[in-house]
Amino acid sequence: MTQNAIEITALQKTYRGGRGEPEKHALNGVDLSIPAGSIFGLLGPNGAGKSTLINILAGLVIKTSGNVKIWGFDQDQNPRQSRAAIGVMPQELNLDPFFSPRGALEVQAGLYGVPRAQRRSDEILEMVGLADKADAYARTLSGGMRRRLLLGKALVHQPQVLVLDEPTAGVDIELRQMLWSNIRKLNQDRGMTVILTTHYLEEAEEMCDEIAIINQGNLIARDSTSNLLGQMDAKTLVIDPVSMPQTLPSADGITVEQRANGTLAFTYQSTKTTAEEVLSVVQSAQIHIRDVKTEQADLEDVFLKLTSSR
Ligand code: ADP
Ligand code: MG
Numbered sequence: 001m002t003q004n005a006i007e008i009t010a011l012q013k014t015y016r017g018g019r020g021e022p023e024k025h026a027l028n029g030v031d032l033s034i035p036a037g038s039i040f041g042l043l044g045p046n047g048a049g050k051s052t053l054i055n056i057l058a059g060l061v062i063k064t065s066g067n068v069k070i071w072g073f074d075q076d077q078n079p080r081q082s083r084a085a086i087g088v089m090p091q092e093l094n095l096d097p098f099f100s101p102r103g104a105l106e107v108q109a110g111l112y113g114v115p116r117a118q119r120r121s122d123e124i125l126e127m128v129g130l131a132d133k134a135d136a137y138a139r140t141l142s143g144g145m146r147r148r149l150l151l152g153k154a155l156v157h158q159p160q161v162l163v164l165d166e167p168t169a170g171v172d173i174e175l176r177q178m179l180w181s182n183i184r185k186l187n188q189d190r191g192m193t194v195i196l197t198t199h200y201l202e203e204a205e206e207m208c209d210e211i212a213i214i215n216q217g218n219l220i221a222r223d224s225t226s227n228l229l230g231q232m233d234a235k236t237l238v239i240d241p242v243s244m245p246q247t248l249p250s251a252d253g254i255t256v257e258q259r260a261n262g263t264l265a266f267t268y269q270s271t272k273t274t275a276e277e278v279l280s281v282v283q284s285a286q287i288h289i290r291d292v293k294t295e296q297a298d299l300e301d302v303f304l305k306l307t308s309s310r
Contacts, residue, residue, distance in 0.1 A: 041208035232297030
């Protein structure tokens, strides 16, 4: 058992340019460790290099330089073991239309050298909700079913590390829920390390223990989700007053703003000012409170702050 499921050092990828086009530096020396047992989010704007990084882990893209260790196995020195430790659900729906879900899982198991006696196609089909479609042609499956089959394919060799590239992009809410509950189960019940890319920041915020953000091929943040969110310590207390005061109250460290919907927004730094201090400002201004709520920064704010400042 290793501490880190993945260890990436100085990883670079330069795609050769096509006719007359310049080469493309997709990854500029990324160092990243991903702890075993975590649900890890890899975030970044379009073209940041997320899929490149994941496809290098999966062995689908050849790195230009740097080192990759998967479950302690160096990709160059122990290609077979490092490949066996990881299962990847790709971003693209690449399924052979002539295979049934069961057939596709069996072929995949064969590719990974899983002996017949150890294959668990039925159990996997059950898990991803395709048991009743086990023998249907892949081309008759809906987009959502195909995605679930891709998840199943990533699991046939029981990898320690599961990687999902934009698993819920463009899927409906029901399927998203199902994928998330599958992922949580794999992580909790089997201790599987899960790495996912997503551009739904809300989802990363809810699902991921730790997050890395990449931008233009560089790692620009890597921390626990709660620390990343803690970076933005602006909080807002929104008060619905019984009646609007003649003049807005003011106090050091608190910004007061009247909103179009007739509420008053008090914004403050939660590390410097307490909610109690804000409320006492409200009270001494003789504002009577009909209702109150709080707002705080979410991952989207952190993300925008980090990716727009470069
Ligand atoms: P992301 O998944 O974060 O959207 P990608 O890893 O797909 O980003 O792409 C990173 C950069 O590398 C982009 O500028 C993209 O255009 C470029 N790129 C990706 N694949 C190739 C390729 N096969 N050939 C040339 N450039 C590529
Ligand atoms: Mg991508």
